[in-house]
Structures are given as structure tokens and as C-alpha cells.
Amino acid sequence: MITDESLLLRTLVELADNLVDDFDVVELLTHLAYSSVKVLDVTAAGVMLVAPSGALQVVASSSDAMRVLELYELQADEGPCVDCYRTGEPVVNLDLGSSPKWPLFASVALAAGFRSVHALPLRLRGRTMGALNMFGASPGALGPDAAAAGQALADVATIAIIQHQVTLDAQTLNLQLSQALNSRIAIEQAKGKISQASGLDMDLAFKRLRAHARNHNLHLSQLAADVAGGAVRPDSLDRLG
Amino acid sequence: MAAERLARILAHLTAASAGAQTPGPMCQVAAEIVDVSGAGIMVLSGDVPQASLCTTGTVSALIEELQYTMGEGPCIDAHRTGTAVSEPDLGAPLTSRWPAFTPPALDAGVRAVFGFPLRLGAARVGALNLFRDRPGRLSDDQHANALVVADVIARTILTFQAHDGQWPGPSGFEADIHAVVHQAAGMVSSQLDISVGDALARLRAHAFATGRRLAEVAEDVVERRLHFDDLDRH
Incomplete structure (x- = not known):
């Protein structure tokens, strides 16, 4: 059930506003993950992309807590996201309490406090390139309206990934997916540097990185690469308010 | 798969x-x-x-x-x-x-x-x-x-560097995707003032030397149970 339809509308307008000439796809997908949590009343959301290897990997998440990132990593080879990616069809309201299909994934998700999982395809013109993955604290929480709203958000993610391609060229798309996943790795490396320098946990280290990028109008991916590569000192980043 | x-x-x-x-x-x-x-x-x-x-x-x-x-x-x-x-x-x-x-x-x-x-x-x-x-x-x-x-x-080169240029054979190929490994690499690079690439090689070397999985070693670093600056001093 959507708590607030005007919130959905505002979010879609806001995301569309970000699809300007020069935007950072990882930042936009992070924004989208946070928006999904707010709009769809789920507890956690992440964007999974398919690497050229065929494995699904997380590129953006509403939470940088290890227990959440682990849930995405567990779905590299199997799980609701893989099913969604394979079929191109949404998986909604999967009750983790009665889901013997992926016992390991279900038990880790339950232990993390989640009861339901959803995966919506990132799909355009017959090609699926990943999934919007969401976790809820209660079973069966996503009604038909919310599922449709979630799919609208997933479609924005798809458009962001293919960026300005008029035709869907497989090689360009694979390069863009690789680039986004590599940016994610640089973000993890930058989080480690910030955490070591400041004593912050990984979730707060990411928030500090993202806040600094926003304050100074920098691309999140570029700032992460600069911090991880040593061009920007982690202690020179703006402190969290 | x-x-x-x-x-x-x-x-x-x-x-x-x-x-x-x-x-x-x-x-x-x-x-x-x-x-x-x-x-x-x-x-x-x-x-x-x-x-x-x-x-x-x-x-x-x-x-x-x-x-x-x-x-x-x-x-x-x-x-x-x-x-x-x-x-x-x-x-x-x-x-x-x-x-x-x-x-x-x-x-x-x-x-x-x-x-x-x-x-x-x-x-x-x-x-x-x-x-x-x-x-x-x-x-x-x-x-x-x-x-x-x-x-x-790319991963194999890091493994190669972790073994001081000795090739460990097919066991050197791995394709892990754990975020924690890269977080740990960032931490170790700050601890030792080395590049994240060198830090990734150091993490691998430590995992091989102690017979543990790379992700386990990385988790110890992120949880601050293992400090590479301490290792260097000893």
C-alpha cells in the first residue's frame, strides 16, 4: 500500500530531474534505493545489476550495514533476484518464513529481521539488466498499487543505466554495467579509508562520502575513486552534521 | 549458477x-x-x-x-x-x-x-x-x-603479487565479490599508507599465510580485530 501518492509523484519528478546530461549513475541509483524505502514502505532496498560474468551484483543500497549487503551478495547465483532476472517477471511478497527454495538466503534474511522480499525487473525492450530488490519487516506488505509504483521506480533505474543510448547496443551496455559495478568497488574501498581515518562504521562512512559529494556538487563515483585512489584525503571530507 | x-x-x-x-x-x-x-x-x-x-x-x-x-x-x-x-x-x-x-x-x-x-x-x-x-x-x-x-x-595479478611473484597455480584464480574485502582493503591502505591495490595483495598474502578465506580475514579487519599496522610492528 502506498502511504502517500504525492510522495511517489514527487520522487519520480525528482529522479527525472536528475537524468540530465552529466549525471552519476551510481548516485542516481543510490537515491532511488533510498526513495524506494520511503515511497513503498519497505525496510531496505538495493539495485542489483548483472555483471558481464552473468553474476548479479549490488550497485546501490539504502543501507550499508554488513548484514544487508550480505543479503545481496548471497543472491549472486540464486535467490529471488536471479529468478526475476531470468524470467524478466517480478517476484513480490515472497514470505521468507515459508520459502524453502533458498534455505540459506531465507535464514540469513530472517536473522536480519526481514519477513518478505521483492524483486522487480530492470527491463527494457526485451533485455533484463538487473533487479530492484526490496525487503520488508512483515510478510505480504506490497499491494498491487505499491508493486506498480515500485516497477515505475525500477523503470527509472533502467533508463538511468542505459543513459543516452538510442539503440540498446550490447557492448556499450556491458561497459556501462562494468563501469557502475567498478564504481561500487571504489565506493567500498573509499568507505574503508574513511572508516579507518574517522572510526565511523561503514554505513556512516558512506553517508559522509555521499554528503560531501552533494555539498560540493561532485559525482559520488568520482569522489569515491579519488578517496580510494589517494587523491583526496578521507579526513578532508565534510563531517556529518 | x-x-x-x-x-x-x-x-x-x-x-x-x-x-x-x-x-x-x-x-x-x-x-x-x-x-x-x-x-x-x-x-x-x-x-x-x-x-x-x-x-x-x-x-x-x-x-x-x-x-x-x-x-x-x-x-x-x-x-x-x-x-x-x-x-x-x-x-x-x-x-x-x-x-x-x-x-x-x-x-x-x-x-x-x-x-x-x-x-x-x-x-x-x-x-x-x-x-x-x-x-x-x-x-x-x-x-x-x-x-x-x-x-x-586483474584478481590473479593481485594473487601473484601476494606471493612475491611466485605463481600459486590454479588456486590463484578466484572471483569473490564480497564488499567486505574492498572495505578492508581501504582500511589496510590507510593503516600502512599503501595503495588499495597493494592492500588487496597484502590481504590475500595474509589469507594464504594463515590458511583462511579472504573474506574472513577482511571481516576481522573491518571489525577491528585485526590491524595490519600491528602486524608490521611485530
């Missing part, structure tokens, strides 16, 4: 490397998997060429030598920009580039060249060089294979 392409490539690499004392078979396998005339692996640090890990023959060796000497070419560009570089018709290129590299490469029979960066986030370790003796772009399938091969090679 979702990553069929990766599984296929790892199986091919592992079979070709059985009993090998060096990473040499990697280049041959890369050329076979992508189905091109030859391949070479350049190891670069910063903008400084370090060494050639392997080449499939004299033409591949020349392609690397030219780039080391002239400071330009597909691998240098791929390394610098962090993205794949493709020149499907070196004799009649759409954009004119590499004025010093191109004539001698054409003389040696190179007609198409491709450079793929070897990188893990901010850790840029070099570039994979592929060439063909006739013009033409890579098919979508060849291109995807090249991207995956490059990813496996």
Missing part, C-alpha cells in the same frame, strides 16, 4: 594452468577464449609500465614493447581511462590516434587492437591487450568474454 560465462572461463583457465610454474598460460587462454590472434598482459602502476606478465608470441610482445617505448597505444589508454578501448581497423581508423604506435604495429601485421583495463575499483593494475591479423570488431560474445577474462586476470 547464474555466472555461466565466468564458470566456463575459470574452468578453461584452471585446466590450462594445471602444473604450470608461471602465469604464462593465461595469455594463451585469453586469446583462445576471446578467439583473437594473440594476447598480452601489461602490468602498470600509476602511469608507469612495470612489466609484461605474458604474451602469446612475437607480435603480442611487440605490441607491448611499442607501448612501453612510445607511451601510447590501446593498453595505455585503457589503463588511463579505466574503460575498454577498441580499434577494429588500425589501417583505416575512424579517429586518428597513436601516431607513433600505429605504423610499426601495422608493419608487424596487426590489423585490429583492443585494450581492456585490469582494475578493481580504484586499484588499477594494468591492461589486457588483444589483437587480430584482420580488421573487424569483436562480436558481442567476444566482447563479454574479454571483459570477464580481464576481471579474472
